[in-house]
Amino acid sequence: MNDYQFTPAAIEELIMLRNKCHESRLKDRFLALILIATMPLAPILEISKIIGKSTKTIERWLEIYFTKGVESLKQYNYKPKKSKLNFYQKNQLYIYVSFYNPRTINEVVAYIKKQFTIDYSYDGVRTILKKMKLKVIRSKTVPGKTPSVDVQENFIKQYYVLKNEPNSVTLFGDGMHLLHQNLPFYCWGVPLFPPILETNTSRKRLNILGAYNPKDCSFLHITSEDNCNAERVIEFLELILKTYSSIPKINLIVDNARYFHASIVREWLENNKQIKMVYLPAYAPNLNLIERFWKYSKNQLVRGKYYETYKEFRVKAFQFLNNIKDHEESLKKLMVEKFQIVRA
Structure with a gap:
């Protein structure tokens, strides 16, 4: 009662x-x-x-x-717990995370303990980091010997000069190894139940030499299990020459892979003046438009895609590479001639 x-x-x-x-x-x-x-x-x-x-x-x-x-x-009189860190300590913590990029929350817990002699739990530190708008981010990679900004900008200017030459075509060329393997991908979902991907034990791969034409989104390639070498480069150049036989000048932009500089390749170029090999600055893949195409290819072919047999994988790869025009709308948006300048 x-x-x-x-x-x-x-x-x-x-x-x-x-x-x-x-x-x-x-x-x-x-x-x-x-x-x-x-x-x-x-x-x-x-x-x-x-x-x-x-x-x-x-x-x-x-x-x-x-x-x-x-x-x-009707009123709530909830008062949140006062943070153990003061304003200046939070600023110092923000600077530490921003510049040193700790990999785990436990590293931040240890930093707070050492720097401020304050004990914080794992969950407490995670809450603080979220309130500071700090998140787990994925690191990006750039070549360790990036050319100077001036070198990169001068090459871009050179490209536009080549592109605008009358009676010419400018292609972006490169080699790519496509492994018979299912690659993971980012997606929305329930964190406790991420997608489970079947993988292959095969180590087989296709070695592709390709050339992309940004003007009409066309693509040429020679693809096989053979390694990329000087002989295959000549076979590749002959395919380009045959395809663009009616065009007086063909500019092929490539990186500095050894097979592009091989003596028999230089000799072939001396005898076939119609093709001019234009070399990118060293360590500047950001200036090669075809790198975006390779990334798009992997997304289409092997990222989140499982092929039980190598034969099935090979068929799908050739279907894609031989029918690039089916992807023209997507490529027009992706392969825009805007080059990223990497600053060391």
Whole structure:
């Protein structure tokens, strides 16, 4: 039995407030008082079991209602715990994470302990980092010997000169190894249940020499299991020469792979002046448009794609490489002639 007295008007008001309320936590408060008012013989312990709240919580609601009124019952007086770190310490922590990029939260916990002699839990530090808008990010890679900005910008200028030459075509060429393997990918989903991918044990791969024409989104290639070498480069150049036989000058932009500089390749070029090999600055894959094409190819062929047999993988690869025009709309958006300048 409880000793709380409610007038009929007060009970009616509580029922009305609960019916109009859309906040579940407030509804629980009103319901607890309604049950106490309409079930005077029921002990608060029984009411607490019905509501799913402790007797202490319900008694606190009753005290607020009878001493401060129903309006006070609608208010939340939650006060978050005060951070152990002051403003300056948080700034220092932000600078530490921004410049040193710790790999784990435990490293940050250890830093706070050493730097400020303050103990924080793993979850506590994670909360602080989230409030600072810091997230787990994926690192990016750039060549270790990136050419200067001037060198990169001069090459881009050179490209536009070549591109605008009359009676000419400019292609981006490169080699790529396509492994018979299912590669992981990023996606939206439930963190506890990430997609499970089947993988292959095969180490077989296709070695591709390709040339991309940004003007019409066309693609030429020679693809096989043979390694890329000088002989295959000559076979590749002959394919380009045959395809563009009616064009007086063919500019082929390539990187500095050894097979592009081989003596027999230089000799072939001397005898076939129609093709001019244009070499990228060393360590500047960002200036080779075909690198984007290779990334697109992998997304289409092996990222999240499982082929049980190498034969099936090979067929799919050739179907894609021989029908690039089917992807023209996507490539027009991706293969824009905007080059990233990498700053060391």
